[in-house]
Amino acid sequence: MQLLGLTLAQWLGLLAAAAAAVFALHLLRVHRRRVEVPFLALWQQAVGTSRPSRLWARLRWLLSLVLGVLIVACLTLAIADPRLVTATAGGRTLVVLLDASASMLATDEPGGRFEAARRHVRRLVESLGPADRALLVRMHAVAEPLGPLASDRTVLLQALDAARPTHAPARPEPALRLALDALRGQPRPGIVLVSDGAFEPPAPATLEELQSSGTPLAMVSVGREDRNVAVTALAARRHPLDRTRCALLVELWNAGTRRERVELRLLGDGRPLDVEHLELEPGERIRRVRDDVTGADRLVEAHIVLADGPDALPLDDRAVARIPERRRMRVLTVGEGNLYLEAALLLDEYLDVTHVRPAEYRDAHGYDAAIFDGFVPPAPPGVDAIFLHPTGGSGWQPIAVEGRIERPSFERVDRDHPLVRWVALRDVNVAEALRLRPEPRDRIVASDPRGPLLVEGERDGRRIVVLAFDVRHSDLVLRAAWPLLLLNALERFAETSVELLASPRAGEVWTLPVGATARRVRMVEPDGRLHPLAVRDGRIVFRAEQAGAHVLEVDGRRELIASQLPPGEESRIAPVRAPRWGSLHWSRALEGRPQVDRTPWAWLAAVALVLLVVEWLAYHRRWTA
Amino acid sequence: MGPWGSRGGPAPAPYDLQDELFDEAFVRRLEALALLARRIHAGRERAERRSRRTGTGVEFADHREYLPGDDLRHVDWNVWQRHGRLLLRTYEQHEDLSVHVVVDTSRSMSCGTPSRLDVARRLGAALSYIALSALDRLAIYAFDRGLVRHLAPGRGRGRIFAVLDAFRRMRAGGETDLQSSLRAFVAQRPRPGLVLLLSDLYDAEGLERGLDVLRHARFEPVVIHLIDPADERPALRGEVRLVDVEDGSGIDVTVTPALLERYERALRRWRERVRTTCLERQVRCHELAVTTPWDEAVVELLRRGVLGD
Structure with missing residues (x-):
């Protein structure tokens, strides 16, 4: 045990002064107003006490004094901020990788997988010891630190609260690289991955570096269900000879383990184009090509509705694609x-x-x-x-x-x-x-x-x-x-190709020509967020976090860009407890309860408060004097 | 006739009419109350109060079984002829009534404004005068832990000054011990009769045993319970030390509205216990607020038949 707020001598001095003050106040307690009553027995019945003995009266006084001294002892000790020596020595350095990919938007956990992951991270942060430090990293197509490497829980929790999920794929490769770089030379390093495991494994070189560094890697898994049918591709093109018509390509994938009946709805510019009922076996992919589609000029949408109720990831039940612009x-x-x-x-x-x-x-x-x-x-x-x-x-x-x-x-x-x-x-x-x-x-x-x-x-x-x-x-x-x-x-x-115009994917870097003379360029994401963009060599570079209809504003001119979810792994939402990454062994040490900072000063203050309440009750019930 | 009236009343005696307790107005008011008492008991002359005794009077009271040695002249032969049972006719014994005024002079009687003791002395004096006017035998006692006789039994309105003197001499002090005091009263073997007990009844031991002592000695107790309305809602608040005015013991309390509520409930329970105690023993109990003007209180007591039917 050591005191962080005061030295031992300071604390003892403060305690002695406070105890002396309490003792003096007890001695100098103001005499009560004396009131004569004709029949004290009635008051005793009302108070509910019997007449105390002299010995009991002295004991009450002593008990009251002891309680007072205990209260000031707790308060002064709280000011001294005592800490367990074991809690202040040898703190760990953790990098927490919070999966913010599209699959984390699955709704099979209360509030969604991302919120479940956030809760796990919150518990982890709250259980950090006083000497522990942590770096929170948002993992999706890239790795983004959410804040500095810090031991202050408030800073970490604020950063955690600000984290948002994306529609991008999860790539552990850059996240592990960032973690290894951040942990290099740090005491007692550790990496905690909070994820559903829906991602491709990192490169073998990264895994080798991880193993050679001896940094333990633990995984906190979220997610419960695997039922999911996704629109994995939607593309549109104009007919090579008749630009008023277009052709569509839709691909569906049953990523779950049960047979699904699906209603596929196609919409053009918000109006229904076609409805088809399909059955998909577990793991089956179905492609549908619709030639000679009329009625759509700018945007096509594909929706799926499952006959047995919604699946766990509604995000990939819808896709949008832009039809190449027809311009004279x-x-x-x-x-x-x-x-x-x-x-x-x-x-x-x-x-x-x-x-x-x-x-x-x-x-x-x-x-x-x-x-x-x-x-x-x-x-x-x-x-x-x-x-x-x-x-x-x-x-x-x-x-x-x-x-x-x-x-x-x-x-x-x-x-x-x-x-x-x-x-x-x-x-x-x-x-x-x-x-x-x-x-x-x-x-x-x-x-x-x-x-x-x-x-x-x-x-x-x-x-x-x-x-x-x-x-x-x-x-x-x-x-x-x-x-x-x-x-x-x-x-x-x-740029009005008659090719099937493949939509850009969320999480990818988009390089778009806007013209060398463009001045004010902004990207409006599907949720309305605005991103001012810099123009370099007549192009802008933008990394999309969301799928859906983006709007590129170039000097007031608006252009629609439809982006889609990343293909593949993000729709395979079956939770993975510990992915097989070569010969890597997942650590369990970081999953449990590391060190708990019990912040003794808060407990001492609470004890002082409880004692104060006890003293108040005891005083008014005449247990103390 | 007033105590110093011209028609057969007692001759004026040296008496301090400047006394705050029994001033001239008080004494004049006594005569009016005596006349009022006569109207209330119209038709009753001296020695006409019926005692609870049966004896040699002329007014039939009851039958009882014949016992060997009884006077055969009182056998009701008509009953014997009709029912074959030997029953004796008994008659109410007419005798003058003995009235014992017993005043509580414990320290608790000094509390309040006016103090209960002052009210008790005025009431006692008034009732004593009315009793003397009715030619009853009157004796006056005071008690706290023990009993003090302030006026020996006697009759005649001429004793009024002695009566006033007796009440004037009473001083509050000491603790209340009803049982011991009434036991001492009975031990003096006074003539059985009416016992007017004027007290606040603040005795931790209760009223029961005291009343039982009187009833076993064939006295007819009448309890006049003096109540101070200020006791019901004392003007107290905050941290105080409550000290019993009689024994000096005390407790520290924080007077809150909740505590006052509980005290009020305790007071109501205690008064209810007094009433129940009297009712169970067929003892008349009259609660009298000390704030009631003493003459109105006397009239009220007369109407309730405090001095007998």
Whole structure:
């Protein structure tokens, strides 16, 4: 036992002074007013006491004095703040990893899994010894410390109360890395993971480092049920030829261990599109593709309703996806006249095409894209551009030309590139092509062994697509590939792909182009929270914590972004008591009751209060004097 | 006729009429009360009060079984002829009534304003005068722990000054011991009769045994219980030391409304016990508030038949 508030001598002095004061007050107790009554027996009946003996009177006085001294002894000792020596020596350093991933929003615990985890952490913090220190870390896609490494419970509990769950996946890897870094060199380290175990194991290297450090790792498991059916994927695309229609892809997964009957509801812009009843075996995934969907223009939603009542994780029973925007595009063509080009552009009714001759060209201001056919403008056009056979430049060159290639062939084609989607170039015959020298960051989409034939790149913040030959000197214009190649390039400029537009996932880092001139950019999350974002190189970077419809505000212009839950593990909500991580052994020492700080001063104050009440009662019942 | 009236009353005697207790107004009021008492007991002349004794009077009282040695002249032969039983006719004995006024002079009687002792002395004096006016035999006693006879038994209104003197001499002091005092009273073998007991009855031992002593000695006790309304709700609050005015013992209490409630309940229980004790023993008990004017109290007592039928 040691005193933290006062030295022993100070405490003894204080106690002696207080006891002396109590003794003096007892001696100097004010005499009571004396009142004569005709018949004292009636008052004795009312008070309920008998006449005390002289000895008892002295004992009462003594008892009262003892109680008074005990009260001041407790109070002075409380001021001295005594602590057990064992409680102040050798404190531990704990890192508590609080799982804040999507699966922690399961409702199978009172208040939800996250609240159950918060309660566990609260108990752990409240049971910390006075010399213990703890660091609370919110674990989801990244690891976020909730506060400093502290021993003050108030600080820790405030940080804990401020913690919020996310829709992101749980990744123990960065959390364990952070914990190991924080615990390096700290006395008696330990890591407590409060989670439902719905995550992928960390990297073996991290586990090896954990084991070699000797840091015990304990897990407090939350969760009770495993019943869950999830919408694991929802994607939408516009029809390649009829942009008024779209196609949907929905994937459902029964992550539970029982057969489920599910009603799948599809909504477009809030209006019902389709309802389907499905049965899923345990662990079964079902994909449904809906072609030729009409009635949805911006947003589609997929809801599932379980016939046997809601599952434990309602969060993944709903998904939203954005339909690629359908926008009329203004295109400027510059050249001496190319019927094949004009004919190909006529295929897309959403293109407003303006043609000028090279001599009439000034700039491309006011257009969304430009196509230069056998002509290179004297300066960058300032818009996304397609260069067909870029010759004749008198100053600025979109790409360096080093010669010519006779009868090139498309030997190599990057079939995964969006430019050549549905485009067959292998057997295209070309009479002659320019030998292009792309810049290091350019991407060669198709090439002859002697040089690139189709290149995509970026100049002055604008995309360019360069075709190395004159299409009139090839049979490309006679093929379906020609208009598709042009449209692919223009759609890529407009970012209105006819691909299945996969929604970004919560927990991922989104890098979104907003334009180099954007000034005020904000992201509005589905729950209404606003995040001002900085623009770098015409892009913003944002890590989403929530799934759902986000709104990106760029200088007052609003753009809808639909994000979805992370796939896979987050929907597998069966609680795991101790995940198998290689040969790692989970510690039990940290799960129990570590050291309990009983804060003796508070107990002493409480005892003093109780004694005071006892003395008050005893005094008024004439047990004490 | 007043005590110093011209028509056969006692001659004026040297008496201090400046006395606060028995001043001139008090003495004048006594005569009026005596006349009132006569009207209340209209038709009763001297020695006409019926005693509880049966004896040689002329008024039939009751029958009793014949016992050998009884006077055959009193056998009711009519009953014998009808029922074949020998019954003796008994008659009420007419004799003058002995009135014993016994006043509690313990220290507790000094409490209150007016003090219970002053009220007891005035009432005692008034009732004594009325008794003397009715030619009853009157004796006056005071008691606390023991008994003191202040006036020997005697008759005649001429004793009024001695009566007033006797009451004037009474002083409060000592503890109450009803049983011992009444036992001492009985031990003096006074003539059985009416015992007017004026007291606050604040005796820890209770009233029962004292009354039993009187009843066993064939006295007819009448209890005049003097009550001070101020006792019911004492003006006390806070930390006080309550001291018994008689024995000096004390207790420390914190007087709260709750304690006053409990005290009031204890007082009510105690008064109820006094009433029950008297009722069980067929003893008349009259509660009299000390704040009642003494003459009104006397009239009330006369109406209740304190001095007999």
